[in-house]
Amino acid sequence: MTFSAAISNDIFLTYVMVIVGLLAVAGLLLGLMTALGKNVSSVWRTYRGWLVMVPLVLGTILLGRTATIVGVALLAMFGFKEFARATGLYEDWWLTGLVYLAIVLLGVASIVSDPRLNYPGWFGLFITLPAYVAAAILLVPILRNRSKGQLQQVALAIVGFLYFGWMFSHLGFLANTNYAYGYILYLVFAVEINDIAAFTCGKLFGKHKLRDNISPNKTIEGAIGAVFVSLLVPWMLWFSFPHFEPWDLVLVGLIVGIGGQLGDLVISYIKRDIGIKDMGVLIQGHGGILDRIDSMIFVAPIFFHVIRWIHGIR
Amino acid sequence: MDEWEYHPPPDIDESMSEHLQNFPRQPYMLVYAIRSIAALLLRGWMRVYHRMRIDGRDHLPASGSYILVCNHTSHLDTLCMLCSVPLKQVHRAFPAAAADYFFSNLPRSAISAVLINALPFDRKAKGAESLTVCSRLLENDGNILIIFPEGTRTTTGEMGRFRSGIARLVVGTELPVIPCYLEGGLGAWPKGVLLPRPRRLHLRIGESRSYSHLDKTSASVREICHDLEERVAELGRSNG
Numbered sequence: 355m356t357f358s359a360a361i362s363n364d365i366f367l368t369y370v371m372v373i374v375g376l377l378a379v380a381g382l383l384l385g386l387m388t389a390l391g392k393n394v395s396s397v398w399r400t401y402r403g404w405l406v407m408v409p410l411v412l413g414t415i416l417l418g419r420t421a422t423i424v425g426v427a428l429l430a431m432f433g434f435k436e437f438a439r440a441t442g443l444y445e446d447w448w449l450t451g452l453v454y455l456a457i458v459l460l461g462v463a464s465i466v467s468d469p470r471l472n473y474p475g476w477f478g479l480f481i482t483l484p485a486y487v488a489a490a491i492l493l494v495p496i497l498r499n500r501s502k503g504q505l506q507q508v509a510l511a512i513v514g515f516l517y518f519g520w521m522f523s524h525l526g527f528l529a530n531t532n533y534a535y536g537y538i539l540y541l542v543f544a545v546e547i548n549d550i551a552a553f554t555c556g557k558l559f560g561k562h563k564l565r566d567n568i569s570p571n572k573t574i575e576g577a578i579g580a581v582f583v584s585l586l587v588p589w590m591l592w593f594s595f596p597h598f599e600p601w602d603l604v605l606v607g608l609i610v611g612i613g614g615q616l617g618d619l620v621i622s623y624i625k626r627d628i629g630i631k632d633m634g635v636l637i638q639g640h641g642g643i644l645d646r647i648d649s650m651i652f653v654a655p656i657f658f659h660v661i662r663w664i665h666g667i668r
Numbered sequence: 669m670d671e672w673e674y675h676p677p678p679d680i681d682e683s684m685s686e687h688l689q690n691f692p693r694q695p696y697m698l699v700y701a702i703r704s705i706a707a708l709l710l711r712g713w714m715r716v717y718h719r720m721r722i723d724g725r726d727h728l729p730a731s732g733s734y735i736l737v738c739n740h741t742s743h744l745d746t747l748c749m750l751c752s753v754p755l756k757q758v759h760r761a762f763p764a765a766a767a768d769y770f771f772s773n774l775p776r777s778a779i780s781a782v783l784i785n786a787l788p789f790d791r792k793a794k795g796a797e798s799l800t801v802c803s804r805l806l807e808n809d810g811n812i813l814i815i816f817p818e819g820t821r822t823t824t825g826e827m828g829r830f831r832s833g834i835a836r837l838v839v840g841t842e843l844p845v846i847p848c849y850l851e852g853g854l855g856a857w858p859k860g861v862l863l864p865r866p867r868r869l870h871l872r873i874g875e876s877r878s879y880s881h882l883d884k885t886s887a888s889v890r891e892i893c894h895d896l897e898e899r900v901a902e903l904g905r906s907n908g
Contacts, residue, residue: 635684
């Protein structure tokens with residue numbers, strides 16, 4: 355993944371055209387609805403958020419492998435920060451700082467090469483890092499000779515690192531794979547489509563609550579509709595991974611369709627347990643970073659490991 | 669099993685610009701890191717470019733909250749005062765800054781809040797409210813409030829009359845007030861000039877004052893104003 359590779363890569367260019375085209379069509383539709391006197395101001399806000407995010411994401415991927423990995427690491431850090439602030443872990447600067455450092459290490463492991471192999475991305479370190487980080491986090495109460503409330507702090511730090519740091523960082527590690535553009539762009543695109551499909555199907559057909567104690571607005575109909583849409587998406591985006599067999603397409607469709615909604619529900623019950631509505635306010639019309647990347651956190655590692663098992667990553 | 673207690677911060681629903689305008693601010697690691705680096709660079713720059721000299725550092729209390737009061741000739745005053753406090757206390761030193769100027773837009777708010785750690789002070793409508801914020805700040809141990817009681821920068825070099833806010837803040841309390849005088853600020857960075865000139869700066873820190881013996885009356889307030897004005901002017905007159 356480099357700048358020159360990106361501008362001559364058919365997969366990247368196709369995605370750019372598709373996404374820009376979809377944004378244009380959505381903008382026109384919204385303009386039309388406004389002209390017809392419909393109240394779509396909240397949708398406009400979300401749309402403007404997209405207009406900021408899409409160039410940032412595509413621009414980062416355009417810049418190349420290192421930029422993509424750094425971008426994912428930064429998102430992971432900001433995502434973890436939102437989690438840490440919401441839970442109160444952020445008051446503990448030692449543990450929070452340690453998790454930040456560990457996320458930086460994940461980025462470094464994704465960028466450098468394994469000293470014994472000569473291709474980029476130190477997979478062994480990336481995969482085993484959670485063991486070292488968990489050990490380091492568990493050592494902190496010993497070092498400061500404190501026990502009160504430490505289990506909660508340590509548990510929050512480990513969950514925060516594993517989920518928002520390590521699991522999400524698999525997206526960055528995908529930049530080292532042979533079909534980096536296809537994999538990353540498919541994931542970003544398909545996960546967002548899955549989110550939109552769940553929302554739309556829920557609004558259109560929703561009757562039965564999916565998990566009423568976690569997220570009262572999600573419905574079984576919305577979930578099924580999203581899985582159905584997500585199963586179709588890989589067939590339309592087959593050019594992203596031309597080496598895939600048809601049943602691979604079904605598999606990645608299911609990963610995105612089911613995993614995306616599970617990620618959404620995970621953040622939902624975390625928020626509900628804490629008692630907050632959004633994880634923060636960063637992107638206008640989208641809540642905090644975690645409210646945006648929640649689905650990806652669940653999907654990225656499963657996609658990565660399933661693809662690695664079936665096809666290898668290089 | 670007991671339920672865990674979470675402590676989400678009160679500003680969790682607020683956007684970046686609201687974070688910057690609010691006071692007291694929630695602590696952020698990134699902000700602390702940037703401010704620490706900025707404070708280090710500032711100290712180096714003041715020493716090299718302005719050959720800054722600080723006398724009377726030993727008058728600063730080692731613990732507890734206190735107020736620094738200084739004459740006001742330029743923006744360098746604030747920077748100089750920030751250099752006078754120990755580096756590890758830089759996150760607890762709050763220069764009171766006019767909200768209508770230093771927090772008027774997002775870039776200015778960002779500089780004021782992140783680099784200077786300014787306390788937005790409403791010098792017009794809500795003066796009393798701002799004083800309440802100040803006294804609440806000083807109730808916490810170890811906070812330093814930096815105030816320029818003239819309220820605005822002088823253009824002539826003549827020290828203006830002290831406004832009563834500072835006096836109302838400290839009358840009848842144990843709070844130590846430390847008068848300071850900065851010499852050279854007007855020549856180095858007069859009002860309306862874009863960048864500071866490489867002139868010498870000399871900050872003199874006077875002996876701590878306390879007004880616990882006074883009652884909360886307007887006569888005492890006038891007395892404190894007068895006393896502080898005298899002390900600052902005296903520091904300005906002293907040579908050395």
